[in-house]
Amino acid sequence: MGRQVKLRIWRGNKENGDFQNVNVEANEGEVVLDVIHRVQATQMPDLAVRWNCKAGKCGSCSMEINGKPRLACMTRMNTFEEDETITVTPLRAFPVIRDLVTDVSFNYKKALEIPAYSPPANLGPGEARMEQIDVERSQEFRKCIECFLCQDTCHVIRDHEENKKSFAGPRFFIRIAELDMHPLDTLRNRKRTAQEEHGLGMCNITKCCTEVCPEHIRITDNAIIPMKERVVDQKYDPIRWLGSKISKREGIS
């Protein structure tokens, strides 16, 4: 039942690299990661690839498959034509370490720049009361598996190294939105700092991030756009801005 497939794999390191073509067997039900592992086990024992869960839960196996940012463990082989050559390359927005493995430390640096959750001072353990409906909006963003595919695809940084300094990227816009909508978070100004310090203003709502998100998080519709709208409101209407912080339950929709 196995069939032969053609793979074009980028191999190299930060200095140089090139494509290598391999033929390899693919069996029923397999995903791209399985086939890469077979290449590793039979033809290229030193082929570098990241993975962990093989079930779309950890966000480790991010790469570009035929130019599209994807999770290799969730990309079925039967989605390709019989005689198609499948091209696999490392994430373009981040520096290559080796083969399919990139240096994603940019994202961890950005995580450090987002002010942490700030709970109310006088709340004891087990005393928090929140309605399901109020936690659900933040929960959508907490589904994020940090695969960084949205970061990879976002044109603001994909080919613009110079923008990285001032742009946190969609993954961190949803982090800010999540905290902003958290029913108990006490920190003010999250939307405004998103705009002023984390580069929300550079996003021009192309929605590419939402399209690649394997968790189907509606990054643009549910996080970016509402934050942008409120930032605009707030700039013109300070009273309303205060009000929105006081009644956090109404969130930012």
Added chain:
Amino acid sequence: MTNTDIERYSYDVVVIGAGGAGLRAAVEAREAGFRVAIICKSLFGKAHTVMAEGGIAAAMGNVNSSDNWQVHFRDTMRGGKFINNWRMAELHAKESPERVWELEMWGALFDRTKEGKISQRNFGGHEYPRLAHVGDRTGLELIRTMQQHIVALQQKDAKEYGDAEINLKVFAEVTITDVLIENGAATGVYGYRRETGSEILFEAPAVILATGGIGKSFKVTSNSWEGTGDGHALALRAGGKLIDMEFVQFHPTGMIWPPSVRGILVTESVRGDGGILTNSEGKRFMFDYIPEIFKDKYADTAEEADRWYKDQANNRRPPELLPRDEVARAINSEVKAGRGSPHGGVYLDVSSRLPAEEIKRRLPSMWHQFKELADVDITEVPMEVGPTCHYVMGGVQVDPDTAAAVGVPGLFAAGEVAGGMHGSNRLGGNSLSDLLVFGRRAGFGAVAYLKDGSTKPKLSDAIVAKAHARLNAPFARTGGENPYTIHQELQQTTNDLVGIIRIKSELEAALVKLQEFRTRIKNVTVTGGREYNPGFHLAFDLENMLIVSECIARSGLAREESRGGHTREDFPKMDPKWRQINLVCAADGEGTSSTAKPATMMSKELAGLFDPDELAKYFTDEELASVKGGSN
């Protein structure tokens, strides 16, 4: 390479592992004012804990106010068939609620009850709804919350000292290959950076192992590549001991088709939320497998079982929710009897039990997983499932209160790598809570050790040189085997000979095979360079998997009874005499040994929490008399 070429750091505490246990330990030590390094093989936030689905067990009593630590303790001991380290089970049951609430204080957003409290769900072996959860991605919530709390601590340091990583730093994609020992005590750890293959040394008087499980020693497993038993092997080689290694949990429901996803977990919540198991004849077979000891707690008719979902006070629970070992064995028997599904499993059905929308809401990642990986819509048809190697109950023998590894001052162990807490079988949800309870205890255990005033040994060059030589050996060899082949054969051997049902002749055959692998592993050669070379990584992981497999086979051969995650076809009954014994593994020359040691006896006070009739199922008459004497 000389010692000066090696990247070198010095910390108060080094934590190996960035899963729930490691991160909680690190927080504890950092908050006590110490400098802490966290080391992990994957990127930060990807540890295996991220995959946990169903929930975290804590007797908060939010859904049923009758729940309390005593009930949780009883369930845990029952699940483990009373061979658990009772003190660990007691601490775990008492402290889990605080640990869950603490997560909430750090930003976790659990699903809620109508009153706005943390919601709790039913799970196998738990008497009341007890598992706090976030849909079916609880592990992600736990690890992300811990990760973000670490970031919060780093932000504080950045404010105060101008450097976020000055006191708490994560070293991701680093593999530790040795715990360095001087005069019998821990002095640091040694390993390599996965990216570059370059060597790295951490000097530290306190080392905490939080390395997780061993699933990759088996062919069909729910574990990721990280689960290679590194911490188990590190502890043994450092002079520590492994306890209860024969107890390996096979989760009853792993995916079985297509082959490439074989082993991937199907969460127990499917059954907790109403899913039923049927065989090829359409029969709901679990009613035939309720063991004597559980007869009073499980429904024997479908009608009663179904009523239980609505009314738990007046009905017994469905047998699909029996402890995992029971369900796994039942599935195994059905398949062996020829009543399996086309791909050698059984059916798990929620489609006929809940409306499609409800399934998608309660079990979103299961729906997603089957849809995307198997082309199966679980809201329309049943899933095909079978047992998968999931969790190891055995692990490093530790002091229950401080998580200190027995026999090695300065070494601590918490989480899946530690043994004792779960006895012969872990209940679902009890691992995530274990990680937090004992992660925290390992953190303060290490802090207490640092503060105890004793002089700590200094690291010598000789020890470092030894670790360095070991790391370089596979590159120096030529003409040996490639590690992938041996790994596959090892996994096949454990699967076939040390698997879910064991028998003397096969365990003996396994030990012979493992001895052969040992010789072959010594000659493994690595091709390619040092930079991100998975062949090189596997060469070391392989040695760990071998040590672990040997311990499982040896203790499995010694234990002549069936209990929890250890089933002997030739000794099918549980034997109270064996309840009094723990098998303890130690390094023995190049290999390992397994020795019988008396198990500790529960205090009278705790024994008093059980109905004497129940204790009589597990204890010998003398033991019964001793726990009864005086107290009632």
